[in-house]
Amino acid sequence: MNPLEWFTQILAVIAALAAAPLFLGWVNQCRAWLQNRSAPSVLQIYRGLRKLFNKDLVVAQGASPLFGAAPYVVFGTMAVAAAIIPSMSTRLPFAATADAIALVGLFATSRVFLSLAAMDIGTPFGTMGARRDMMVGFLAEPALLMVIFVASLLSATTALPQISERLMTQSLTLSPSLAFTAVAFTMVLLAENARLPIDNPASHLELTMIHEAMLLEYSGRHLALMEWASALKLFNYACVGFSLFLPWGTATGEAGPLALLTAIPVLAVKLLFAGIALAAIETVSAKLRVFRAPEFLATAFLFAVLGLLVHILLGG
């Protein structure tokens, strides 16, 4: 058992937990700049979390234990997912316990628990949000899986660290099949994280919201955990994207502790640019009607399939 690897492992989880709200804050700040609004501080998310953790808990009558358990389950699955994704180093001892397919399963688990909790009180908004979120989820999951499929075919493995290592041995170019799947992945990321054009994270308009509708009954520490988990989810998705399409700069085993020191700033730079890109996409796109979401995600699926066909036909 290598102590450095375990240190990296724990560091990866802690860094993800700590940096996820910062990343979300950065995206929000970029969005505000691009939209000519005065921007909130990048630390705003932390302040919100602190405020929520200090508030008393208000639980709706008729809530079952499932309602109280769901925030912990959702937060826990996202943290376990963060332990699997090779964001800084590909030598993660814990990553062998779940491969990319299991990662998709973990995301699905958190979504199902969130939806069940939303249905628990029996308010119309909660159930409506649950059904819409599950709809987006079941359409996004095949697209995400096809993306992973292409990456797995390229590297003959479904383990994320191995996929990253395999891609890093190539020169700094994106193969054509990966270019298509990168587009597909970005679309899935937008949909799964309740960003525009599928869902507006800033909106509380009843008829259009999806993710926020499911959280309406949550308060206090439960809400804090849920918000933190959704920030973590965005962070995780970004890191999955880096490990599939931009793995360069991640520390691999042979390089030792020094590589880890360079890997952290590299990750920060990647996140910086990813945040700008995300904000730019969200600024130029308008929210789609709920029933246009299937078309959006079907397009994502088709891009992933194109990537697959390009790989099989051209071998690239």
Added chain:
Amino acid sequence: MPATLGSPLPTIGVLLCAWLLIALLSALWPSPDGGTRLLFPLGALIGCGLAVTAIHALTVLPQGALEWRLALPLGLPNRPTHLALDALSAVYLAVLGCVSAGVSLYGAGYFRAPQALPQGSPPGLLCCQYHLFLASMGFVLLAADAYAFLVSWEVMALSSYFLVVTDHRVEAILEAGYLYLLMAHVGALALLLAFGVLGAAAGGYTFEALRGAHFSPAVAGAAFALGLIGFGGKAGLVPLHVWLPEAHPAAPSPVSALMSGVMLKMAVYGMLRLCFDLMTDLAWWWGLIAVALGLFSALYGIVFAAAQTDMKRLLAYSSIENLGILFAALGLALVFHGAGMPLAAALALLAVLYHSVNHAFMKSLLFLGTGSVLHATGQRNLGRLGGLIHRMPWVAWLTLVGALAIAGLPPLNGFVSEWLLLQAFLYSHEVPQPFVNMALPLGAGLVALVAALSGYVMVKFFGVVFLGRSREAGHLPVRDVDPEERIGLAWLATACVCLGLLPAQVVGLLQRVAVQLRVGVLPDNSAPWWMLAPVSGRQASYAPLVFLAAFVVFVLLTIGVVRLIHRSRASRVEPWDGGFGSLDKRTQDTAEGFGQPIRQLFEPFFAMRRQLPSPFDAAPQYRVTIGDRFWELLYLPLAALMQRASGVIVGLQGTRLSGHLLYGFMTLILLLGLVL
């Protein structure tokens, strides 16, 4: 290996005969309750014994010698009945024993309840049919000649028919039973022909003779197609699925659990036996037909499940989905096997076996859960349920395990088989056929879509039945279940968890089937016991036990830290009503509403009839009925054709004496013409 007294085959035979004995006893039981209080737990005990023996047989089965055989001087004169036990039948026998143990125990409580049989068969008769059904499934698995197989198959179909029509005073149930009987016999006829074709070509009806024979492509293809009709009909492959959503809800819940959980697996067993054991030289592309049919059935089943408002029909459609996945995996294994890719074929075969085992447990668990709900509330309609987690916590939490498992979520068992299937699909681009190697990987996308949709369906099922507020005030006083029912449910739920957490051990056992069928062998890698790495650790690995442990530790840490930082008080208030001030049970979303996105997205699948109110209606009504297109496309025209044909024949028969004399004369002339 010949069967000696100590070997597993006679033990299993004796255990199956014990089930038959219970059936006999319950039919002759003096008191009116038919001894259900005693006989059902006894049957469960026998099931446990069967499972233990079968698993033991699987572990001690030597790699070289394939099976134990036994020839009993029963049945046709001079034609002994052959029984045999090999790895394949041992796996399914273990499933039969294990699942039936939980279901029988549950049944002991269920059938005792006063509301179980309002006007149906007496309990003694029910108990008799139930155990006959169990024993017949056991003999289907042991049969080693076509005659014994078909006889057991038929007994299985008939005993389950009588179980389906337990409530035989209800018109709809009788109709469902009739449909089931009809479809079962169309399937049995196809199987008879399949074995007939093979037997004629091989010159013998024992499996031993069939195994040794070489079949021409035409014979093998015909047998495969007939087998697909026969076994596929039993499994509910589209378009032979119409009986399933009618018959499964009609039966009492423990019977639905066994039919969906175990009996449908007999079809998978039969197909595996036919394709991988009896016929060795089947053209690879037959597998593609199974893949296509299976995937289509899976999608069709799950889409219909999402639109259902009756909880047992919803589960029945979900069974169509799961059996579709199983047949697709089986077809994939056939393609890989035919293309000479042993590793991929073994993976796909393992996915079939693992998913058979999984589905048996999770679907039985869910059906038993609906049985408890049905007893407690008298309602099957999702639109009248809700909020039961407060009043039946045991049933709710145990059903949640089944729902999460069937939705394919880690770390439960449904995910493992899905994972194995996707791993097998990763090899599909290596099939040395152009176009096939491009089309097959898309199947993985479809599998993912179906898996994600089944998550949707399970959220709907669990959320509408157990969460929210009660949608109907007039429920019977809801009670939680009897201890026997609780143990039965917990047994199945525990099995789901264990099968999910210990995949490497289960795969180790199931792998013996792949070896015995000469499909392929997984490489021996040095993965630790808690990790499933079918090919190699670098290629793919999955260790649910470890990540569950990490998850639990992390969640406990989070709870500890959160409580430490701030000891906030929790207060209960009314849910937020959006400022309108009138939230009640009627403002909740309904089951129809939850299924609406699916109805809209997959509209071409449904035959939908909308009844919209006009502006002048005093009591406006909005009603949508969802029908199966295959009734209009296939079954009703077929029935009309039959009616017309029989009309013609009736017309021919109804002539006077002179007409009949004319027929006789013409037949004579025709025969003379043929002879000369």
